[in-house]
Amino acid sequence: MRIFLDLAWFFRQEWHRYLLGISILAAVAVLNLIPPRIVGGLVDDISHQRIRGSLLLRDLALLLAIALVVYALRQAWRRMLYGSSARLARLLRDRLYRHYSQLSPRFYQQHRVGDLMAHATNDIQAIEQTAGDGILTLADSITTGALVVGTMAFTIDWKLTLVVLIPMPFMAWATSRYGLLLHDRFLLAQAAFSDLNGKVQENISGVRVIKAFGQEAAERRAFAELSEEVVARNVAVARIDALFDPTIQLIVGLSYFLAVAVGAVFVVRGGLTIGDLTAFTMYLGQLIWPMLAFGFLINIVERGRASYDRVRRLLEEPVDILDHPDATDTPPAGDLEVRIERFTYPGAAEPALSDVRFRLPRGATLGVVGRTGSGKTTLLRLLLREFDVEAGDIAIGGRSIYQVTLRALRRSIAYVPQDHFLFSATIAENIAFAKPEAGRDEIVAAARMADVDADIRRFPGGYDTLVGERGVTLSGGQKQRISIARALLMDAEILVLDDALSAVDARTEARILAALREQRAGRTTVIAAHRLSAVQHANLIVVLEGGRIREMGRHEDLLAAGGWYAQTYARQQLEALVEEGGHPWQA
Numbered sequence: 266m267r268i269f270l271d272l273a274w275f276f277r278q279e280w281h282r283y284l285l286g287i288s289i290l291a292a293v294a295v296l297n298l299i300p301p302r303i304v305g306g307l308v309d310d311i312s313h314q315r316i317r318g319s320l321l322l323r324d325l326a327l328l329l330a331i332a333l334v335v336y337a338l339r340q341a342w343r344r345m346l347y348g349s350s351a352r353l354a355r356l357l358r359d360r361l362y363r364h365y366s367q368l369s370p371r372f373y374q375q376h377r378v379g380d381l382m383a384h385a386t387n388d389i390q391a392i393e394q395t396a397g398d399g400i401l402t403l404a405d406s407i408t409t410g411a412l413v414v415g416t417m418a419f420t421i422d423w424k425l426t427l428v429v430l431i432p433m434p435f436m437a438w439a440t441s442r443y444g445l446l447l448h449d450r451f452l453l454a455q456a457a458f459s460d461l462n463g464k465v466q467e468n469i470s471g472v473r474v475i476k477a478f479g480q481e482a483a484e485r486r487a488f489a490e491l492s493e494e495v496v497a498r499n500v501a502v503a504r505i506d507a508l509f510d511p512t513i514q515l516i517v518g519l520s521y522f523l524a525v526a527v528g529a530v531f532v533v534r535g536g537l538t539i540g541d542l543t544a545f546t547m548y549l550g551q552l553i554w555p556m557l558a559f560g561f562l563i564n565i566v567e568r569g570r571a572s573y574d575r576v577r578r579l580l581e582e583p584v585d586i587l588d589h590p591d592a593t594d595t596p597p598a599g600d601l602e603v604r605i606e607r608f609t610y611p612g613a614a615e616p617a618l619s620d621v622r623f624r625l626p627r628g629a630t631l632g633v634v635g636r637t638g639s640g641k642t643t644l645l646r647l648l649l650r651e652f653d654v655e656a657g658d659i660a661i662g663g664r665s666i667y668q669v670t671l672r673a674l675r676r677s678i679a680y681v682p683q684d685h686f687l688f689s690a691t692i693a694e695n696i697a698f699a700k701p702e703a704g705r706d707e708i709v710a711a712a713r714m715a716d717v718d719a720d721i722r723r724f725p726g727g728y729d730t731l732v733g734e735r736g737v738t739l740s741g742g743q744k745q746r747i748s749i750a751r752a753l754l755m756d757a758e759i760l761v762l763d764d765a766l767s768a769v770d771a772r773t774e775a776r777i778l779a780a781l782r783e784q785r786a787g788r789t790t791v792i793a794a795h796r797l798s799a800v801q802h803a804n805l806i807v808v809l810e811g812g813r814i815r816e817m818g819r820h821e822d823l824l825a826a827g828g829w830y831a832q833t834y835a836r837q838q839l840e841a842l843v844e845e846g847g848h849p850w851q852a
């Protein structure tokens with residue numbers, strides 16, 4: 266029951282609703298004590314043949330009135346209790362989502378997306394159930410249970426009450442035990458179903474690869490195995506389900522049997538009237554739900570506690586990329602100065618960057634090149650403060666990026682990541698993602714600069730065409746250029762392109778770069794690339810290898826130096842020429 270203490274902060278917040286809900290619940294329990302008494306009296310009147318029309322009518326009217334009042338009150342407490350628990354779910358969901366949005370890539374690297382989704386859905390649902398059904402069953406078991414047992418013992422017969430109560434603890438035990446088994450098996454069945462779903466989804470998405478490699482038969486076999494597993498797991502659920510009802514009915518039946526058998530003896534001996542026995546069996550009927558509920562309560566509480574612990578652990582996960590207490594909120598501008606002594610990814614043995622130092626004047630273009638895995642993306646991620654350096658600093662306009670709020674820093678930088686991402690929205694909405702108030706003219710201008718305007722106009726809906734799962738399928742190059750347009754629309758102090766031109770051909774790349782040079786004069790651009798042609802006009806080119814600067818300078822200097830840059834440039838030029846149908850010796 267610790268979960269109720271854990272949730273005390275919420276119950277305090279909503280105390281008036283809970284108090285009212287539980288009071289109404291108790292009032293219903295009290296009202297429900299009246300009908301068995303009326304029916305018992307009527308039975309005695311009939312058996313003694315002293316029934317009178319007017320009295321019968323009065324009693325029936327009273328029964329009807331009670332039924333109507335109970336009907337209205339039951340609705341009222343449901344609204345109170347379930348309304349509050351739904352509010353708790355919304356509150357926790359919002360908190361969790363806000364926390365998710367503050368956590369850094371370090372956190373996402375350590376958790377699976379599926380698990381994080383499950384915490385935000387299943388766990389919150391279990392907590393909601395604790396605050397709704399849990400409180401309801403607790404209050405109901407206690408109030409109805411105590412009132413009914415008290416009425417049976419004090420107004421009818423305490424010995425008979427003790428006798429019929431004997432099987433009740435078994436019922437609570439059976440409910441709790443079967444409930445737990447059912448829940449565990451249900452989770453396994455759900456997991457098997459979700460594996461099956463995942464398989465179907467993956468196979469439909471990857472159908473071209475499956476066919477191309479002739480793996481249809483193997484995939485069909487794998488699917489059949491998963492499908493069999495789903496059936497087996499569901500049969501396991503059904504087996505427990507099949508045991509549950511008969512067991513409960515057996516125990517309830519036993520209780521009724523004891524009531525009637527022992528009660529009949531009491532009636533014959535004259536200690537009890539038939540009317541009393543009738544009322545007694547009706548009370549017994551009212552006792553079944555609280556006993557069942559008590560069993561359910563144990564499971565609800567168990568699940569709620571486990572879920573609340575998981576959600577709390579997530580909410581306590583520290584936000585590691587934080588604003589410095591004295592950070593200023595003005596977006597930084599000016600020369601970019603990088604002085605990274607060392608940066609190591611969480612959990613990695615070797616530093617990803619060491620001794621990376623350079624200075625780039627405001628308005629200049631920086632090229633970052635190097636073999637795959639040399640640290641290009643890492644350098645850009647440090648600039649964006651996705652991670653913080655271990656030792657060293659990065660400054661813009663003489664101000665350390667750690668002395669600026671994250672909001673201000675991100676307003677200064679427009680970023681086109683390597684793994685671009687488009688939302689399920691229209692093309693215009695995707696481009697205007699960071700500036701929703703942008704007019705159509707601005708959106709079109711950004712798309713022109715990214716050389717994607719003509720492509721967009723060819724789609725049936727133009728800029729209003731939907732992209733993503735429900736929309737058109739875009740080529741890799743189109744997606745890339747829409748991502749570039751999105752960053753360009755921000756018109757930021759620093760534009761960062763992480764291998765953002767890899768999926769476009771050399772001519773398109775040249776057009777986009779020329780447009781950038783013209784439109785972004787006076788503002789800084791950082792381009793990480795594999796194709797050296799993307800950086801050859803840069804004012805400074807940094808060549809990384811194993812996280813260290815291997816060469817640095819302008820294109821001409823690096824060519825003259827005859828190192829990795831010069832060799833790679835010569836090779837790429839040759840490849841480009843061959844691709845275009847020329848001959849290497851014409852180069």
Ligand SMILES: Nc1ncnc2c1ncn2[C@@H]1O[C@H](COP(=O)(O)OP(=O)(O)OP(=O)(O)O)[C@@H](O)[C@H]1O
Pocket residue numbers: 374610611613617635636637638639640641642643644683
């Ligand atoms: N999140 C991470 N956690 C641990 N190590 C990482 C992480 N991301 C990258 N690394 C490692 O850091 C090194 C530098 O990676 P980075 O992505 O910066 O290289 P890159 O030059 O951008 O490569 P590419 O050209 O293939 O994009 C690599 O050895 C990589 O394996």
